[in-house]
Amino acid sequence: MFCEFNLENLENSSVELEKILEQSREEIKNLLAIENKTYKNFVLPFQEIGERINEFITPIFHIDSVKNSEITSKVYEECLPIISKYESEISQNENIYSALKYIQYNENNTLNSIQKKVLENEIRDFELSGCNLEKEKKQRLEELDLQLSELSHKFSQNLLKATNSYSLIIENFEDVKGIPDSDLELAKFVEDGKSKYKFTLHMPSYIAFMTYSTSREKREELYKAYTTRAPENGKIIEELLKLKEEKVKILGFSNFAQYSLATKMAKSEDEVIKFLEELGNKAKPKAIKEFEEIKELALKDGINDFRASDIAFYSEKLKKAQYDLDEEYYRPYFEQNSVLNGFFEFLYKMFNIKFTKVESKAWDEKVQVYNISENNQIIARIYIDLESRSDKRGGAWMNNWHSYYRTSDDKIKLPTAYIVGNFPQSTKDIPSLLRHSDVVTLFHEMGHALHHLLSKVDEPFVSGISGVAWDVVEFPSQFLEYFSYDKDVLKLFAKHYKTGEVLDDEAINRLIKARNFQSSMATVRQIEFALFDFKLYQELYKKEEQIQKLLDEVREKFAVIIPPSYNKFQNGFSHIFAGGYSAGYYSYKWAEVLSADAFYMFIESGNIFNQELGLKYKECVLSKGGSYNMDKLFYNFAKREPKVDSLLKIDGII
Structure with a gap:
């Protein structure tokens, strides 16, 4: 029924992958040799070939993220060029593209809407892969895709190594006495007969120290270590931007942001910028008030040079004062x-x-x-x-x-x-x-x-x-x-x-x-990330200094606190440099309009466990996957267009 997770033969993955891809090439060759191609005899088996490859490669790439070692990295690096070459080769195969176009034209009246969607997506993706280009450009695209994959992986590896290589050793109990016992227990070790505490840049440890340690200087020390991780990623970002720009210019787009939107629901660059700025402008006044409350609390401790590294500590104090809420009480x-x-x-x-x-x-x-x-x-x-x-x-x-x-x-x-x-x-x-x-x-x-x-x-x-x-x-x-x-x-x-x-x-x-609590501050922070990401891909920023200048400009407009100059947030922004969110980080807020509005329907029904509504959501949205555009699925569920105000109400902004 299910394939078992089994990587006992991990070291030989690249050899196995080559075999699977060779078999796939042969099968595709046979499909292309069919004289009268139809959806049933061509598109269905073509999809199955793709699925079989994904099923093999997913655990290999997954293991490198969840059980990283020299072996998993080596195997990842061996498999990456093999799969990248194959994917480029397939996505630029004019014969497959022509076959799909032929089937789309020939069977248009007999295909169902989901089959039409498969063809529409595939044909679009073949065109976005440069299928119609001359040989030299195709070859260059193949080289670019491989380089981009390797650089993204390097970005991620640098960040992981930097995170693992740093630890803050605390010997003075006064510096940790505000930290919850459960976190202290994890941090505690004994050396030379003396109890000491080790805090790292891994999230549970980092958050615990930044939120609860009473030592302002040690918090600054840990914050600085976190925000200066992997400085070598600065050069990788320069290279990533240059290669992405070259790729999309070959494909006929004016910039990477425009290319990114070709597969998204948002219609234009202006629509994205306008959406983000409008949301940011609505949240900013309240965000400033929220920040002033933190500073006032810190002032009572005699702190008039408030720093970014103080935010978590004083936010927690303020939350406790306003709501008598101590997150540790709940754990x-x-x-x-x-x-x-x-x-x-x-x-x-x-x-x-x-x-x-x-x-x-x-x-x-x-x-x-x-x-x-x-x-x-x-x-x-x-x-x-x-x-x-x-x-x-x-x-x-x-x-x-x-x-x-x-x-x-x-x-x-x-x-x-x-x-x-x-x-x-x-x-x-x-x-x-x-x-x-x-x-x-x-x-x-x-x-x-x-x-x-x-x-x-x-x-x-x-x-x-x-x-x-x-x-x-x-x-x-x-x-x-x-x-x-x-x-x-x-x-x-x-x-x-x-x-x-x-x-x-x-x-x-x-x-x-x-x-x-601080929902407006959280909103403007997301707007900062999203605008930086989107604008970064609207034109080519060639140097680290230019990239920093853009981030500074976005912060000037929307951030409530400007971080110290040593903070190189971008060098750890995996979502857009090692994940799939390049020129797409705005998606979090874009989708949140739908999610808030859908949730509001449960509130308005007066029953949070409204199974009738839950099953309708499962049927209209979850069961349909990517077979229809989400605006249509949302409309089928809600029987109306989504309302931005639901998000602003739920977040307490209006």
Whole structure:
């Protein structure tokens, strides 16, 4: 039913990959030799060839992110040029392109709308790959794609190495006495008979120190280490921008931002800039007020030279003062397994899906594997890897492995996916106790996973998250996030890990009220990232200094605090330099309009567990994957256009 996760033969992956690709080339050659090509005899098997390759390569690239070692990096670097060459070769194959065009024209009246969407997407992507260009330009595009893949991987590796290589050793207990016991326990070690504490640049450790350490100078020291990581990435960014510019000019676009929008829902560069600036301008006045409140609190401690490294510490103090909210108070109520089990109960109530834990091979002993069933029938599998490790890259993400689809011989293939987080570690004495922000992240990534796993689309190229426009791919993840702040949802899993006591109403209300704490500051921060990203790709910035100048200009307009000059945020901006968000970071806010509005429908219905509405959402949005444009799917669900005001209301901006 499911392929087991098995990388015992990892070292030989490049050899195996070559064999699979050679077989694929042969199969494609045979498809092209068919005289009377149809959707059934050409497009269906062509999709299956693509799926088979993805199914093989995904775990190899995945393992390099979750269990990084010299071997995984070596294998990644061996496989990357092989797969890049193959992908360039296929995407620039005029014969495949001509066959797809022929089928689109010839069968237009008999194909269903989903099959038409597959052809429309494929033909567009062939054209964006330079399929119509002369040989020299195609060859150059192939070289560029490989170089860009290698540079992105190098960017990511540099960041991981820099993160792993730094630690702040604290010997004076006064510098750590405000830090919660659970974090101190993880940081503590004994050297020469003396207790010391080690804090790192990995998120749980970094956040704990920046939020709770009373030592202002040590906070600055750790902040500086974090914001100056991987300075060599500055030159990689220059090279990435230069190569991307060359690539899109060959393809006939005026800049990379224009090229990026060719596969997105947003219609023009102006529309994106206008959307971001309008949102930023609406949030800025309140963001300034929120920042002034922090500075006033710091002033009481005699601090009149407020620094960026003070924000987390004084924000936490202010949150506690305003809402009597101490995130550490909640952690014993958010034990990882309790959260997962309650979350699964919620998903059953909403979408009629059941999670059953299974014994199945994975990449680490702490990975949990579940089968998902619907009406007593297994429909999908998910791997959940939540705890931070030194060999895991930072952040949280969902990775799709297999897609749901119907094969050419009429069999159903079931989907699989991975959810990865960097939550606090469990030890033999203490289980993994999450912060509420970790719970929010878990809901977010599960939203992505369900978008992929609940697909009922027969065509693999538009099933699950495949074929979904990048600027709306965050809609299902952000939508699910909102439920992590609901009282009735929280009561399903917010239980003290020692006593089993459910978190009381008063504590939950404080959490909900605090949801919009500094929401305007958070909005302008996202606008800063998104505008920097989008403008960066509107023209060619050749030098690190020019890139910094652009970031400074965006900050001048929207940031509430200007960070110190040593802060090189861009050198760690993996989303746009090592991920898929180049000229697309605006997508988070773009999709949030849809997610907030969809969630508002549940609020207005008066029942957060409105299963009728939940099943309608599952049917109209999740099950349809990328088979239709998201604006159409949203309209089918809501029976109206989305309203921006829902987002501004939920965020407390209006």
